[in-house]
Amino acid sequence: AQSVTQLGSHVSVSEGALVLLRCNYSSSVPPYLFWYVQYPNQGLQLLLKYTSAATLVKGINGFEAEFKKSETSFHLTKPSAHMSDAAEYFCAVSDYNNNDMRFGAGTRLTVKP
Amino acid sequence: DTGVSQDPRHKITKRGQNVTFRCDPISEHNRLYWYRQTLGQGPEFLTYFQNEAQLEKSRLLSDRFSAERPKGSFSTLEIQRTEQGDSAMYLCASSPTGPSGYTFGSGTRLTVV
Numbered sequence: 492a493q494s495v496t497q498l499g500s501h502v503s504v505s506e507g508a509l510v511l512l513r514c515n516y517s518s519s520v521p522p523y524l525f526w527y528v529q530y531p532n533q534g535l536q537l538l539l540k541y542t543s544a545a546t547l548v549k550g551i552n553g554f555e556a557e558f559k560k561s562e563t564s565f566h567l568t569k570p571s572a573h574m575s576d577a578a579e580y581f582c583a584v585s586d587y588n589n590n591d592m593r594f595g596a597g598t599r600l601t602v603k604p
Numbered sequence: 605d606t607g608v609s610q611d612p613r614h615k616i617t618k619r620g621q622n623v624t625f626r627c628d629p630i631s632e633h634n635r636l637y638w639y640r641q642t643l644g645q646g647p648e649f650l651t652y653f654q655n656e657a658q659l660e661k662s663r664l665l666s667d668r669f670s671a672e673r674p675k676g677s678f679s680t681l682e683i684q685r686t687e688q689g690d691s692a693m694y695l696c697a698s699s700p701t702g703p704s705g706y707t708f709g710s711g712t713r714l715t716v717v
Contacts, residue, residue, distance in 0.1 A: 523703040525705050527708075532710075532711075532713070533710055533711070534610075534695055534697075534709050534711050535647070535695070535697075535706075535708040536708070537706070540703070542703045581646050581647070583646075585703065586703075587703050588701070588703075589699055589703050589704065589705075589706075590660065591649050591652070591660060592637075592706060593649070594647045594648075596645055597644070597645070597646050
């Protein structure tokens with residue numbers, strides 16, 4: 492079975508500061524990893540995905556994530572936070588067949604002016 | 605391509621009533637997924653279709669829940685004899701085959717009173 496754990500249900504940063512959202516995965520098969528963002532009363536929007544190519548993945552809105560097999564991690568970063576980044580972020584894992592994607596509990600990012 | 609559409613956006617129903625939600629996926633996507641999301645949690649897998657075949661159902665999907673995808677196009681999710689515990693956001697997503705990630709709709713928020 493596959494699963495992800497997001498460390499920290501709430502993260503607060505100042506505008507312009509580094510954003511770091513943590514995700515660790517568990518998988519018995521090669522994992523495919525994703526980060527999604529959700530704004531209030533909206534569905535989830537794909538930020539970026541790791542599909543076994545480059546370990547450093549760049550996504551939309553200046554976000555990137557690095558796959559580290561030795562640490563079973565896929566942390567999301569952004570060098571400089573913007574007010575518009577305030578949202579809920581979800582890490583997810585699936586297998587190659589894209590079946591039954593499993594999501595973490597989410598991390599709410601707050602950006603202070 | 606207008607993305608994944610869900611209807612209605614909001615539904616308030618009395619306990620014991622039946623409700624039906626509709627999802628229109630991206631037309632090129634052969635896979636369609638239903639998830640449930642409660643407040644402060646990540647999406648939980650309910651079921652998925654490949655074309656018109658329902659290939660997997662979660663144990664969360666009790667016998668009061670039924671999903672269909674006639675002709676492999678749109679899908680409906682019906683909940684019979686609703687309970688207060690069914691109050692949640694119901695998310696639909698679609699994808700092509702392979703590890704490409706999902707495209708989500710905006711969801712249907714169900715409130716059972």
